[in-house]
Amino acid sequence: MDFDFLNPVNENLLDEISNLDKQSFGANIKIHTAEAGLPEMDNIQVAIIGVKENRRSVKRGELLNFDKLRSALYSLFPGNWHINIADLGDIEKGAEVEDTYFALQSLVAQLVKKDVIPVILGGSQDLIYAQYRAYDTLDQMVNLVNIDSKFDLGDADNPISNESFVGKIVINQPYNLFNYSCVGYQTYFNSQDEIELMERLFFDAYRLGEISSDIAQIEPVMRDANLVGIDLGALNAAAFGEGLHASPNGFDGKEICALARYSGISDKVSSFGIFEYDSRSGAAGNMLIAQVIWYFIEGVNYRTNENTLSAKKEFIRYQVPVDDDILVFFKSPVSGRWWIEIPYLANVDTKLKRHTLLPCSEEDYLEACNQVIPERWYKAKRKNEV
Template identity: 30%
Template sequence: MNLALFFDPLPETLTAAVPAPTTLAAYATRFTETFPDWRNADLALIGLDEWRGSAAGPPAPNRHGANEVRQRFYQLQKGTGSVRFVDLGNLRPGLTLEDTYQRLREIIGALLEENTVPVLLGGSHDLDYGQFLAYESQDRAISFAVVDARPDMAEPGPGTPPEDSHLRRLLVHEPNFVFSLAHLAHQQYLTPPEVLIALEKLHFETMSVGEVRADRRLAEPLIRQAEFMSVDIAALRWQDAPGYFPANPFGLGNEEATQLCWYAGHNEQLSSFGLYGYRADQDPHGMAAATVATMLWYFVEGFYHRRPETGFGTFRFLTYTVVLPGNPDKLVFYKSRRADKWWMEVERLGDNAVKRVVPCTYEDYMNASQGDLPQRWIRLQALLG
């Protein structure tokens, strides 16, 4: 597949200067005259400037958000180890918004086939629908995570911008290949109660912004289960990322946001990542661009700290079996000897051939030790059924 047909090269203003030898710019292969070799890359950055799904419309002319973030991202220092990072340039939008979704589907699908992780930057949050569609061809149920100030579950239709209804569209897509969803950082006062009730009935997990800020480590297992993740920077408080509209004084701080991106990068099964919603025309001092660039840096750095956690039941893990008084009569937990990560074995009641080992927390283990079934186990039973 000739991906170069879908992209515009980066402007000379981004690539003309000789990069400092220790910065990411010196290690990334960027699309200028020659299209990068994406098949042999670990990560491929895709710039997006598609805003037809947004109620606010496109940003001011000549303010390409992805390029503004790149300006700051490539000045950051490279982390430890080797880097195989390509920048494919900026995606040419389709004739219609639906065409853009389909382009993303094809491009991301091609990257996934080569085990190259797409990193999507810019555009409105509904573009994660194209990101999602790329997984349909894998012919299996997938899990994903969304970070946003509200679950975008509005009824689609005239007058409803796609960025307000894209999550509903993902969940009702046919064929349905969603196994689980984790929605992080919603703000209670922005979220209709019936939306949270609907997600709970579907046995999906949610964490409010207050819960994430109280203990961001509890978000790690939810992200560790995801195969793709999308982040709307509207989940951040405007003071830390003044690059979206309308402004919101509450939300995640930049430290929590970068930590979630680190978790995503560190997740060895996560195969695509999107950072959406940055509008350069709302960011006169470049603060939000610097925040998004740092979030991207933490994702990349997390990626290069991945260590596959496989072989449950082997010497790599400590195994804990908790005896319970009812049905099930026991639960099995695994803890990595190398990292402070926990997993739980979930068998479908009445059919132990259906089994999953899923990320969990130490608190889940402690609850089971006290005779209480973890809520995560109960949700997984419903999903396995």
Template identity: 35%
Template sequence: MGIEWLEPVPLDFSQQWPAETLGASIERNGDELPDLRGARIALIGVPEQRAAAHDVADSVRRALYPLYGGPWDLRVVDLGNLRPGRDRVDTLVAVEELALEVLKYGCIPVFMGAGSDWPLGVYRAYGKMEQTINACLINSRISLGDDYSLPDRSNLLAHLLTHKPFHLFHLSHLAHQSYFVPQSALDLAEKMHLEVHRVGEMQPIHRAEPWLRDADMAIVHNAAVRAADAPAQHEANPNGLSGESFCALLRFAGFSDKLSSLCLTDFVGSRDLDGQNAHLWAQGLWYFIDGVAGRVADFPLRPKSENLKFTVLLPDDQGEMVFYKSPYSLRWWVEVPNNPSENARHQLVPCSMEDYELAQSGSIPNVWWRIVRRGL
């Protein structure tokens, strides 16, 4: 693989870690790269464009490695850190090439670092694989700025939506705060059939599970979490997700059989004076690993015929809704009507048991209107 893009994990992480800790089980890029064959998760640090380039990823490692693992049967490898490029374009190319290589092995690349432009490189890797994907962004703001300039935290979403060739089937945006988002941006998101949910709609937090389960790629911005729990932000924000909710969302993402990449972004290392934010990311990664370890090969890995099928007639002779329930995880999906065969991976849309119960009572759940609105 592209070893020229990578710097080994620093030597101080090669110490003898106590038994059962993640540091004792994670295979590190030291004298040689770990073998990706059979690995489930690959950790990769993304540099800042400054002298102390790897402070963020290494601070997260210092908090992650001492944690004790669960009853997991999976391999996690740490590929080290991307070498700082000459500019942001170099970093984008490096992220793209590494993501492509890791994805080809059926391994989940987990990128973590400063900045928020580089997830575009992960998206471009899917394009090289000619795979149409669903993406989920979690951020306090909706980054629909000018896409004519280089990608950054103000326009990442715009770049994802306009990048050619188009390989984005659907996009969900979670946890925005209304006072940070102009109405014109919300109107544009509506016209583009994006699924947008403000932070207040995500309570209780399990309501967000189906939205994350629908994603192939998840991008989680540090700014989505309130500053009391995640102080390493450009602007200290008193509101947002709690640390507990952040960890729950990462577990939902890990447990999804569809999700194949994760990006943790926008960590301002100079503001994490006592390492609190690094510990939050480390604990979030623990929950992500726990989710991946608990996967049960639900849809799209298992055909829908292996699920329990429930048909609900719509009121006023509007047709029917077909729901599926997994006997393995007890999760629910609703079938997309008249879904073209080339989008078979997206023919079932995740939903909740409450959506099924609402349909049974004679009301059409919001998930159905979202499917109809985006013209599937």
């Protein structure tokens, strides 16, 4: 792997680690240092990366520094985990923003191919574009989940920014995007044109209030994701403390940590990013982000590997006739989780080349028994037909 563009973790932090409890997070991960260089990546499952890029932010903050965030993370105690973690240091800003994109894209692609999950600590959220483009070489359709108060579709004809990167993902070749889900959007931050565009593209949008009243409904959405990004602007100001994120409404600390854990426990999520970090964030904000990372890793540790052919052979199959369709559901006898089959359409140039299982909930199955077609199944089927 070529990681020459990564800078080591600040030496001052290494002095802090030497004073930490021997069971702390910082004392039990491999760290890129100036003296020892990059850690060996054999048997690493999760790699932390900072990206000091925010030039495409509409509200650009100060120069980025992740030392306070790392200090908060290192001070935590890991759970009873059986995975190995590395902190690879930081990608500095390139001469041009596109240089930073290229470095992040190539790094994420290399890590994902090695079955290492990158946890990206970002500047501006347009970095998700580079995270997404890393999948160009992986020969697969991509499901993107964005935890955000805004859709970030923007005007695709204008230069990319942290509020328009999704539009660029939709229109730029190669076309790898199968589904985009925005979790926690707030209507007053999004134009009616964007809301209608989300509907026309059969993308999924979940309002903040809808999720806060039943956060478990997002578990199937995360289970179907390949990459997940969090805009810290999706948090409310009370949860985050000082910094650029001053909206009174948003996810609280427990909710964002639950969403991070759902992301981690998904067998399909192969990269995870936290964006719109501001170096002026106070102790509360840094500690919350550290705990979000902690919960993501906790989820990774408890993956059940049900996204395999051998596991699917053990699933219990249910057929439910609804109108002119026969919906086929599957239930795992191990985890109790549910899936619904999206049929393969041989007579169209489909994006899906075989029968595909879409994660769903038991409630979807029960509603189908009452002749109600699950909305996510309908949207996935329509996208398959386009």
